[in-house]
Amino acid sequence: MDYSTNEMMTVAASRAVSNDDVCFVGIGMPSAACNLARLTHAPDITLIYESGTIGTKPATLPLSIGDGELCETAVTTVSVPEMFRYWLQGGRITIGFLGAAQLDRFGNINTTVIGDYHNPKVRLPGGGGAPEIATSCQEIFLVMKQSTRGFVKQVDFITSLGHGPTGRERRELGVTTKGPSRLITDLCIWQTDPETREFVVTSIHPGVTREQIQDNTGWTVRYADQVDETPAPDATELDALRSLN
Amino acid sequence: MDYSTNEMMTVAASRAVSNDDVCFVGIGMPSAACNLARLTHAPDITLIYESGTIGTKPATLPLSIGDGELCETAVTTVSVPEMFRYWLQGGRITIGFLGAAQLDRFGNINTTVIGDYHNPKVRLPGGGGAPEIATSCQEIFLVMKQSTRGFVKQVDFITSLGHGPTGRERRELGVTTKGPSRLITDLCIWQTDPETREFVVTSIHPGVTREQIQDNTGWTVRYADQVDETPAPDATELDALRSLN
């Protein structure tokens, strides 16, 4: 079955979550990946959207974080202050899914500005829930298309903390959650080196070359000792994903 | 119509609240007084119980602060943390009704211990909601039967702040709410002197003498320049009160 690089990325991300996970889901790719997981290998996964909907099971992918279907299919819907206090800060979320405009190899995220904060070249939407998602969830998965514009040596602004500018700051601040542990792109899967906290490529999507990966990364790419080939999306996965749209 | 001193006290208390008031109601006498007001001259008064019931309209007096009827007849019922945060601390309550085991002339309330805190002669139930009711409501009305045991020179323990041990401490602490402004007993009505913050008698219930009042007060009673006679409960008030029990 033919599939797009976007579909490969979504399917790879969906495989990273399991039935027991409680996922804090952002709109777009994370929402597609988590719902795909729910429709395939993780039927009992709990999906939480920051609009307050807990345990939601949409039949189609919502455009916004608060579409009516998210509430109609939820176990319960709570206020936004409660969502951020009892559910996110309360430490109940196993996996937070985030994207970025700029990302560095330590998983630090910029969604605020390109350029200087006060005189930006490009003003981006901002952090939203991400600054606290990044530190309150037990683990962070990043999903993002690769490009040298987005995969940079140093982000212009740390909207949401990864492992910090040198990979040490998260530990030094005493943040007890794990932080970014996985990065799923349209080209490959990266995992975090437990020592240096840099991303290293652990699996390459079918047909993608190491050259392509380096060409779309603003730092020198490191590879794990053993690099797998990501299994291509199977028919079940693609059918389920396409049914969501 | 015959009436008891208890009924006189309840009726006098009920007259002190008005249709626009939002009352934080304790169980017992305050509950009887506020519901009597609702059934007579203040049909739209808002009654709030600390169990979370807002705008409740019980047909009979509840035994506890959280009887089912309070919820069934309420405009809405919120959680207890919300009650204390958004509704009480939020400054939305015009009148808090409190009672006491011991009370001094500055309206300081003891419901904690008789004797020393760590080695009490009598261990009382404690403060409950009162410490914050006393400082968060716009105004406090006290309702209590008089006796030298209860009306003391100095309370053994300040569970809930009135105007402070010398009448000045409330202002000095920067508490912006008014504090105890009225004390309704089985013998008379006291109001707070705006200067000294002491209670002074402003109205004596029918048939009660100044001697009786002094005999049941542990400090030298002060009277206002003009002291009225409290109108006796009328038939409407007594019928409504008795229908509640």
Added chain:
Amino acid sequence: MARIVDLKTAIAEQVQSGDTVAMEGFTHLIPHAAAHEIIRQGLTDLTLIRMTPDLIYDQMIGMGCARKVMFSWGGNPGVGSLRRLRDAYEQHWPTRLEIEEHSHAAMANAYEAGAAGLPCAIFRGYLGAQLAEVNPNIKFIHCPFTNERLAAVPAIKPDVSIIHAQKADRKGNVLIEGIVGVQKEAVLAAKRSVVTVEEIVDDFAGLHPNVCILPDWTVGTISLVPGGAHPSYAQGYYKRDNDFYKAWDPIASDRETFRQWMQTHVLEVGPEVFAERVTFDGPTVTSRSDSAQED
């Protein structure tokens, strides 16, 4: 993930002597059946947390389960004192009882902070109140913007929270309605939880989207105990047994009368007796006007 087990198993698995235990329910939905099971299993040295200790802790304290009680109002609502609590605190019978005393606002905020994963709660409280002088767990901070002095108390984070709720579904989601108190906060603040329910239903279809539900993955065990809140009540199921609250006072006023009552009504029976102690209202009620009409 919630598991549905009998109450004896639930208490045996989730509660140990020495634990910090919160049993909540603000007048409504007080988990009496679970308390009796704790008494039967002979657990001791518990630190008991509850805003209003009520008869439930009077019984546990009188039976020697508790080392300490944290509370904000320790009376029998509308009746008088808690005689077993006072006897334990004042006369050390059957054992010495430590107390940690707060206001309702402090405890409500402390549960809220526990549920929110914070180490402490701040609130405008204890102004001029002497509890702040005798309880080292009451401190003050200053607002970094206005410099206002605000009270602070540590978050409540029990080892186990125990509540009674109206319904669970087969998956383990738990519904609480009516006077919801601090039960949701107590469960979310605790490491473990025991829930007793009036009814287990196939699913929760048809409920209002914003009702108070604890999702199955936030709950430890669920046990079916109809009547399990008696003499408290379960809205939509049965009413508060006000007569029992009044009758408790003479029972609890004497050590021997108390012991005999506990022997007969707690030690020699099991959770199944609770269903016989209440008069069920009839069909389940979930709307305000329906229940008002039923009265």
Added chain:
Amino acid sequence: MARIVDLKTAIAEQVQSGDTVAMEGFTHLIPHAAAHEIIRQGLTDLTLIRMTPDLIYDQMIGMGCARKVMFSWGGNPGVGSLRRLRDAYEQHWPTRLEIEEHSHAAMANAYEAGAAGLPCAIFRGYLGAQLAEVNPNIKFIHCPFTNERLAAVPAIKPDVSIIHAQKADRKGNVLIEGIVGVQKEAVLAAKRSVVTVEEIVDDFAGLHPNVCILPDWTVGTISLVPGGAHPSYAQGYYKRDNDFYKAWDPIASDRETFRQWMQTHVLEVGPEVFAERVTFDGPTVTSRSDSAQED
């Protein structure tokens, strides 16, 4: 005490140029009709507070109503940028726009603190996040018990909060259901409030006891504006107009196209046009499964 008045009167009475205004609604129940009325009344110099400025503030900013915007995520959800917001901030068109930027957690906590009458909120936030370096309204305190460093932000206390809700009753009680967002907090935190509703009913009999209701005495004015949330939605009444959200991007991308659109669709019409912009779902829905079935 809530008064029921038409929207024009409500805005004229409750909102003045220079006010700090919060218009909330988290995707759901966004008060678009009220925003258009503010634009028509030519109010300026407003400080606009909203977690997600969305199209509603893009329009107000583009029409010159705002001096400052406080927000936590400034995009068109699922589509892209807010082009009028960016033009005002980057190019000062039509006027210079100041920003104060937070995270969602900070704003949600700040609204909660405003409703709770506190001067500030504390939360575990902004750890390693650079907003704390550029926004002086982000400070840190230490827990007096554990010494943990916690973020603090000032409470949000708007001059006026504006929301759209499903229903009011004749007395002025307001019902919000579904995704309730921070609307209750926004109203309780504000000095004044404007509420637009889909429907005014005789009374609220039959509702679940724990639904989100703002009692009449907490609300300023109520105006009947069916469809008043469009292109946002009102659960039980009509769905989100996702196409409009997508169509907005090209409209807003050009100053002249934007001005013309506002002229035709806002300046030359009144709140009554909103009812024509939506397709009502049919009978009012208050239960989760009912509304699921309708889809």
